[in-house]
Amino acid sequence: MKTLIIVSHPDIETSNSQQFLKEALAMRKDITYHHLETVYPDGYIDARREQELIRQHDRIIFQFPFYWYSSPPMLKQWQDTVLIEHFAYGDQGDALRDKSFGIVVVIGVAKHAYQMGGKEQFSIDQLLTPYQAMAHKTGMKLLKPFPIYQFAYMTDRAKQSLLIAYQQYMTLSDVDSLSQRTQWFIDRLSEESAVFELEEIQHMIEDLQLEIEELRLYLDQKG
Amino acid sequence: MKTLIIVSHPDIETSNSQQFLKEALAMRKDITYHHLETVYPDGYIDARREQELIRQHDRIIFQFPFYWYSSPPMLKQWQDTVLIEHFAYGDQGDALRDKSFGIVVVIGVAKHAYQMGGKEQFSIDQLLTPYQAMAHKTGMKLLKPFPIYQFAYMTDRAKQSLLIAYQQYMTLSDVDSLSQRTQWFIDRLSEESAVFELEEIQHMIEDLQLEIEELRLYLDQKG
Numbered sequence: 166m167k168t169l170i171i172v173s174h175p176d177i178e179t180s181n182s183q184q185f186l187k188e189a190l191a192m193r194k195d196i197t198y199h200h201l202e203t204v205y206p207d208g209y210i211d212a213r214r215e216q217e218l219i220r221q222h223d224r225i226i227f228q229f230p231f232y233w234y235s236s237p238p239m240l241k242q243w244q245d246t247v248l249i250e251h252f253a254y255g256d257q258g259d260a261l262r263d264k265s266f267g268i269v270v271v272i273g274v275a276k277h278a279y280q281m282g283g284k285e286q287f288s289i290d291q292l293l294t295p296y297q298a299m300a301h302k303t304g305m306k307l308l309k310p311f312p313i314y315q316f317a318y319m320t321d322r323a324k325q326s327l328l329i330a331y332q333q334y335m336t337l338s339d340v341d342s343l344s345q346r347t348q349w350f351i352d353r354l355s356e357e358s359a360v361f362e363l364e365e366i367q368h369m370i371e372d373l374q375l376e377i378e379e380l381r382l383y384l385d386q387k388g
Numbered sequence: 389m390k391t392l393i394i395v396s397h398p399d400i401e402t403s404n405s406q407q408f409l410k411e412a413l414a415m416r417k418d419i420t421y422h423h424l425e426t427v428y429p430d431g432y433i434d435a436r437r438e439q440e441l442i443r444q445h446d447r448i449i450f451q452f453p454f455y456w457y458s459s460p461p462m463l464k465q466w467q468d469t470v471l472i473e474h475f476a477y478g479d480q481g482d483a484l485r486d487k488s489f490g491i492v493v494v495i496g497v498a499k500h501a502y503q504m505g506g507k508e509q510f511s512i513d514q515l516l517t518p519y520q521a522m523a524h525k526t527g528m529k530l531l532k533p534f535p536i537y538q539f540a541y542m543t544d545r546a547k548q549s550l551l552i553a554y555q556q557y558m559t560l561s562d563v564d565s566l567s568q569r570t571q572w573f574i575d576r577l578s579e580e581s582a583v584f585e586l587e588e589i590q591h592m593i594e595d596l597q598l599e600i601e602e603l604r605l606y607l608d609q610k611g
Contacts, residue, residue, distance in 0.1 A: 175468075233468060233518065233522055234522065235464060235518050236464075237464070238461035238468065239461065241455075241459075244456045245456060245461065248456065285524075285525070286521060286524050287521050291514070292517055292518050294515055295456065295518070297510070298508060298509060298510050298515060299456055299457065301508075301510075
């Protein structure tokens with residue numbers, strides 16, 4: 166599976182979160198990191214080139230800071246320029262059909278603000294509805310969004326967890342599958358360069374234990 | 389009441405609907421028509437100038453074609469550049485507080501497509517949630533959105549109705565108030581340059597009749 170991460174950030178060099186995510190992807194040849202403001206510094210997007218890029222990948226990710234409950238303007242321009250009729254929708258417009266689509270959104274405000282009665286009043290799901298509608302119109306399979314709240318206040322431990330979840334979001338065909346996540350760990354552990362916090366491995370083993378307990382309970386009830 | 393219409397359209401000269409709306413506003417000195425792509429052809433927005441413009445008006449309108457369930461990139465850039473902390477939100481960020489805020493959105497698809505089970509799956513209200521969240525954060529009073537569906541297929545009669553509703557949306561402090569709409573008609577009828585379809589006046593009189601009937605019914609029930 167090949168993943169295209171379309172990143173939009175008007176000032177990415179100063180963004181610690183974006184730099185962290187970029188480094189998390191180093192050396193993976195099944196992932197294309199594509200920062201629009203770097204590729205198109207004058208703001209003019211080569212629609213043909215972008216369409217070709219889309220065709221070469223199976224998973225499309227939008228990654229951006231959450232400014233006014235949406236993306237920076239450059240990603241919107243990309244949508245309006247690249248995802249045109251007869252390519253993305255309408256007659257013979259099936260270039261995105263059956264690809265998976267995810268959203269990595271970096272948010273400065275705390276998670277609990279995004280709910281009815283919270284400071285921001287609306288949930289992330291509600292605010293991302295325009296992207297859900299886009300996935301629907303283009304026939305893409307929508308992944309659960311990947312929100313990153315208040316990166317600046319994260320502990321090193323939290324960042325390590327984030328890094329693993331982020332890499333899995335980009336590479337697993339079923340992001341929620343326990344067996345895929347387990348296999349991912351086994352693969353990483355066998356790599357020479359692997360550096361893991363023991364705690365992460367502990368979490369993984371605990372997840373597996375929980376799954377086994379649930380299966381036992383189910384069998385007991387059946388018997 | 390002074391109204392600022394912030395229009396974003398990348399190619400406005402070719403848009404019949406936008407030209408129609410622009411002409412509908414001719415010669416009104418309480419309305420400022422502000423097309424971003426014309427004012428800032430190189431894409432760089434003068435945030436101070438825009439903030440001053442906001443301060444001079446009581447109603448803020450976003451007017452744009454509905455591309456990928458949102459505005460063109462230029463309006464998003466305007467939001468990100470102009471509506472900054474300490475101006476639009478946060479400490480002393482009360483420049484928009486208590487202004488009214490409306491959205492005129494021009495939509496190429498039919499109205500019935502925008503609902504659960506419809507072709508677009510989501511309602512206009514759902515898709516405009518990011519703007520609702522913006523109005524909430526900045527303390528603006530949200531007007532009902534003003535969607536214009538399939539302008540290209542509208543009859544002349546429908547366009548005449550649209551023109552009146554649009555002018556009222558821009559100028560009435562309470563857009564839904566029957567007494568304000570009535571007064572608006574009386575004012576216009578006394579203008580020398582007034583040109584109305586008889587039908588529109590008939591609609592207005594019918595609305596008034598209905599109101600009177602409802603009041604009579606209410607009085608009968610009480611008596």
